Amino acid sequence: MSAISCWNGHKVMNALPHRHLFAYAAPALALAMPTLPVYVFLPAYYAQTVGLGLAATGAALMLARVFDVVTDPVVGYLSDRVPTRWGQRKPWMVLGGMIAAPALVALVSPPPGAGQMYLALWSLLLYLGWTLIAVPYTAWGADLSRDQRERTRITGWREGSMVAGILLAGLLPVLLEAFGADQVEPMQAIAWLALMLGGVTLATLVWMVPDAGPDRNQTSARPPLRRWQSILSLWTNGPFMRLLIAWCINGLANGLPAATFLLYLDHGLQTDEMTRNGLLFAYFLAAILALPLWAAAAARWGKPRSWSAAMAVAVLAFAVVPFLAPGDDLAFLVICLLTGAALGADLALPPAMQADVVDFDTWRTGERRAGIYFALWSMASKLSLALAVGLGLPLLEALGFTPSIEDGPDPVWPLLAIYAGLPVVLKTAAIVLIWHHPLTPRRHRAIVSRLARRQSGLSGEGSASRDQ
Known part of the structure; x- marks a missing residue:
């Protein structure tokens, strides 16, 4: 290498x-x-x-x-x-x-x-x-x-x-x-x-x-944590908890449109099957094509600000959805391209930020625990998607949307509220959490430098940001 x-x-x-x-x-x-x-x-x-x-x-x-x-x-x-x-x-x-x-x-x-x-x-x-x-x-x-x-x-x-x-x-x-x-x-x-x-x-x-x-040499400067200390240190890692909460909120904001996407196309836009397949393909294709752009943005402005910008793009796109009428397929294609591009940032930037907060944990505890951190990350993802289906669909029915040919057309506003309204609110909350994320590129470089000095046996870690 x-x-x-x-x-x-x-x-x-x-x-x-x-x-x-x-x-x-x-x-x-x-x-x-x-x-x-x-x-x-x-x-x-x-x-x-x-x-x-x-x-x-x-x-x-x-x-x-x-x-x-x-x-x-x-x-x-x-x-x-x-x-x-x-x-x-x-x-x-x-x-x-x-x-x-x-x-x-x-x-x-x-x-x-x-x-x-x-x-x-x-x-x-x-x-x-x-x-x-x-x-x-x-x-x-x-x-x-x-x-x-x-x-x-x-x-x-x-x-x-x-x-x-x-x-x-x-x-x-x-x-x-x-x-x-x-x-x-x-x-x-x-x-x-x-x-x-x-x-x-x-x-x-x-x-x-x-x-x-994990680099075992990093643990030599400090005694191993006891089990209760190890568990407690996870929840007292401020940058990790802030990132995890934002990730859960944004995961729910992504899961709600995913769970109601086909319903919206059927009852909101009233599209045919070929158009549905084309819109779905465009959504994921935009995610792939946008990945290099978000990587370049993160290199220039940092991952927290770039991810926040991506979520803001999705917020603006979802805010337009209630104004669409049946047959506005071209306008919705633009929305799919924008939200798909924002998905590219959701996929690439938060996991990279997660790797950075593992370094912060290593500096605090003397242990390298990427596995347990990414396991908690995976649990949060699964719970967010489960909540999107377990809460979103029953809430849709409770608001009066129960698609049935015999009962005639249902009101579309509950579908718009779940598909587009809630994601706007949730993503805005995630932006507030991430925009001022404490683990900036400058602070992360300082942590990596101190970890390198610790590994080489040098002193002088300093006293920076234990309480972030």
Whole structure:
């Protein structure tokens, strides 16, 4: 790995070579592909085609999701604390792949007579495998560099690869449907393509990219924390808690439009199926294309201000939605492009900020705990998305929107309130939290410098910003 690289005129220490960066980001494409069949196609398939019914299908998937949230901190702890001869992060990802692969195949190819326990068991194993891959994977990205701009570059490549995987998974059913495929074949095609790509990219990652894990030399200057001190230090990390709360609020603001997107297109804009697919594709394509722009903005103005600007763009776009009428497809395409571009910042910048607050924790505690921090980050993401569906849809019904042909057209204003109104309020609150985030680029550089002096055995840490 080269010691110094230049990126946008900025000298980057320990910059990741392009071949390592590509090898690190590539597995995200395969990891993201199954999310479309698992979260969109699978529930309806088991409820209707397999014949479990909505209640039984929902209960089985809810059980698996609850277990999924609980496993995050466990996997994060193991990834941080259990070194192996093969590396700190790699073994857990390989184990996760070995669990997730057969589980995904079993879910998209159920045998005759598959019931609720079948769905619950294989869903639970799939989520466990995904967690074993995702938590060490994101923590590994934080281990690869301590430079703020280089971390933005690393997370940008990884999240861009993930969005590309979602796009590929969304395009494949359209192509198969054109050739007369039934409901099951697209799910199976996406699953098998994800497994093939995942096997190749994960093997390449394990072979090419160094896995040093947390730097244990950093802990020598201070005694290890006791367990209660370790837990307390997480919640007293001011920059982390501020970032985590903003991330949860923004995640809910993104989850509400996602949960009501198709409803708005059907009842608000009254679009046809081809237009819906085109708008969805444009949304994710804009996210990919905007990633380099947000990376450049973060290099110039810092990640907190750049992320705040992206959320402000989304706020302005959502504020226009209530003024659209049925048939305003072109205007809504512009909104999809703007909110999709803002999604690019949501994907790249907050995880890079998360890696920076891990450095702050290392300076405070003497321990490197990227795994547990990214596990908490993952838990917050899952809870935000669950709340978006669990609260947004019932609230929509409580406000009088219950789509039914027999009852005639429903009032559109509740749909506009959930789809566009609440995201405007929530994202504005997130902007207030992030705009003056205390871990500025200058303070982060000071922390990294002190960590380097500590590691080399020098004194003089100073007394800066323990109370941030």
